[in-house]
Amino acid sequence: MTYQAVRPEPRLALAHDLPPATAARRLSAGLLDLALLLALGGWLVILGLVLAEPRMVAVGGAGLVMVSVVQWVLHGRAGWTLGRRAVGIRTLDVESRRPIGVLRVLLRGLVVAAGSLAAVVGLLVVLASPAFDRTGRRRGWHDLAAGDEVLDVRAARGPVPAAAVPPRRQQEVAPPRPERRAVSVPDWALAELPPTTGQNAVVPGGARSGLVLAPLSPQRSGPDLDTRAMPVVRQVGLSYGLAPELEMTRPAGPRDDLVQPADPVPVDSAAAEIELADGRRITVARTALVGRNPASDADVQLVRVIDPGRSVSKTHLQIGVEPGGVWVADRGSTNGTVVTLPDGAQVVCQVDQQVRLRAGSTVSFGDCSLRLVRAPGRNG
Numbered sequence: 001m002t003y004q005a006v007r008p009e010p011r012l013a014l015a016h017d018l019p020p021a022t023a024a025r026r027l028s029a030g031l032l033d034l035a036l037l038l039a040l041g042g043w044l045v046i047l048g049l050v051l052a053e054p055r056m057v058a059v060g061g062a063g064l065v066m067v068s069v070v071q072w073v074l075h076g077r078a079g080w081t082l083g084r085r086a087v088g089i090r091t092l093d094v095e096s097r098r099p100i101g102v103l104r105v106l107l108r109g110l111v112v113a114a115g116s117l118a119a120v121v122g123l124l125v126v127l128a129s130p131a132f133d134r135t136g137r138r139r140g141w142h143d144l145a146a147g148d149e150v151l152d153v154r155a156a157r158g159p160v161p162a163a164a165v166p167p168r169r170q171q172e173v174a175p176p177r178p179e180r181r182a183v184s185v186p187d188w189a190l191a192e193l194p195p196t197t198g199q200n201a202v203v204p205g206g207a208r209s210g211l212v213l214a215p216l217s218p219q220r221s222g223p224d225l226d227t228r229a230m231p232v233v234r235q236v237g238l239s240y241g242l243a244p245e246l247e248m249t250r251p252a253g254p255r256d257d258l259v260q261p262a263d264p265v266p267v268d269s270a271a272a273e274i275e276l277a278d279g280r281r282i283t284v285a286r287t288a289l290v291g292r293n294p295a296s297d298a299d300v301q302l303v304r305v306i307d308p309g310r311s312v313s314k315t316h317l318q319i320g321v322e323p324g325g326v327w328v329a330d331r332g333s334t335n336g337t338v339v340t341l342p343d344g345a346q347v348v349c350q351v352d353q354q355v356r357l358r359a360g361s362t363v364s365f366g367d368c369s370l371r372l373v374r375a376p377g378r379n380g
Contacts, residue, residue: 018151020138021089023130026150030127032083033071040067076102088154094139094147104146111142136310272321273374276305281373284321289331290370291316311335311366320354326375327354328363338364 041063048056071081079090079099091108093100115126129140130150139149271285282288288301294315296302303319305312313333320327330337330349337349342360349355357363357372 018153020136021150021152023128023138025087025089025152026130029081029083029087029089032086033081036071036082037064037067040064072105073102076100076105088152089150090153091148091150094143094149100146100148104148108142108146108148111145115141269377270321270323272319272326272372272376274303274319275371275373276303277369278306284319284326286321288319288321289315289317290319290365291331291333305368307366307368309367312368313366316365317349317363321376323376326357326372328357329354330365333365335366340364 041060044056044060045064046060048054048058048060075081075084075091077099079092084090091100091105092098112123112126115122115124118125126141130138130143133139137149143149271283273281273283275281282303284301284303286301287298288303289296290303290305291314292307292310292312293304294302296315311334313331313335315331316333317331317337318329320329328337328339328349330351330353332351339347339349339355339357340362341347342358347355357375359372359375361372363370363372
């Protein structure tokens, strides 16, 4: 019995795939919006105050109010102001990647206004707060308060991001659905599957599984999250039809008819051995967390990889070693985990879903990779 994993369909660039807007583009958008306010009423207010002409101040103030309301509604319902649209950035919800609405735009403005209460310095600190974001997504204090993210949409492969298209028009801009190509994945490569999983994988009989194939979304910097309090993935056991204690390798008694080498190298038959991309070989006896700087409150082995590009999350994946075999599970990483089996088939690991490995399997995570050299009970 085999599962059929199919490749995802081509799509318009989703807002999840877009990079965060740079500080220069956000500043440019703000200056353009300010210039628009000055051109459509601000200069009348300034001139009226200088000349002491109340009518000029009233006319200019009405123009400022009208432009501000239009910009506010556009920002909430479409995700852009005229300045943001000109430089190619959008303000979208951090989860749904939809426009955040006028009330949350108002909340962003109130946070910025609160900063202005601490003289000019407080206002500048709030506006510069995206530079303090350690996750690399450049979310300022006003973005965190409103639950939004400012994205650069110039990289979209369509006229607009798919997340910004109303549901009733997505059928009009969607590309034609190409024919899917199925790739067989053996059933031994599967561990426990959750009741509901991804939508792109098909199993016999029409049921859906959680297996899809690469490519993943474009890589980005892994977040600096404190994962020490996250529980390790529950050990489910890899049964092959016999009780685990019956499949466990037991040491044989000593034999006098065999010539032992002068300096025998001890090999733990109950442990697995992995090889990292930098050539290091590491023995994993039970549970190991692999990442750029893994941490856990549980008593587990920590394997740190060298990743100058920060494509690997701090705690990226988990390796489990049991008498019945070895499995790997993604830990909710930014760039995902892909298993390449010895026969060339690829499996994208869902979060906390165990995928079985055989000796020779390769696990790719971010810009790094590792290879399973030896499984329990094997010498190579």
